[in-house]
Amino acid sequence: MEPEMIFRTIAILIAAGLLVSNFNYSPTIAWIKNLFKRTPVINPKSSVNFLDVVGSWHTLKSQCKELELTEASEKLDEVFPLLNEEE
Numbered sequence: 001m002e003p004e005m006i007f008r009t010i011a012i013l014i015a016a017g018l019l020v021s022n023f024n025y026s027p028t029i030a031w032i033k034n035l036f037k038r039t040p041v042i043n044p045k046s047s048v049n050f051l052d053v054v055g056s057w058h059t060l061k062s063q064c065k066e067l068e069l070t071e072a073s074e075k076l077d078e079v080f081p082l083l084n085e086e087e
Helices: 003-021 026-036 050-066 070-079
Strands: none
Touching (some): 050 070
16 A cells, blocks of 8 residues: 555544544434333323322322422412312
């Protein structure tokens, strides 16, 4: 191989290395990770227990009270008026 061809090949490899090293790979890596991420399959025909819904509502309501999120607590009362505690 001629020395001129070797120098050109080395120069192209160095230029390609510099170009690749300046590329931001984080969005591409995140996109690839999201492709392989498993998402839970929700069966629309599965039955949801009413007591589980009520328990989740009470947990959310108590967390809103603990964190002093009064507006969120009031909105929960508006959305779920039948689940409100009798005061």
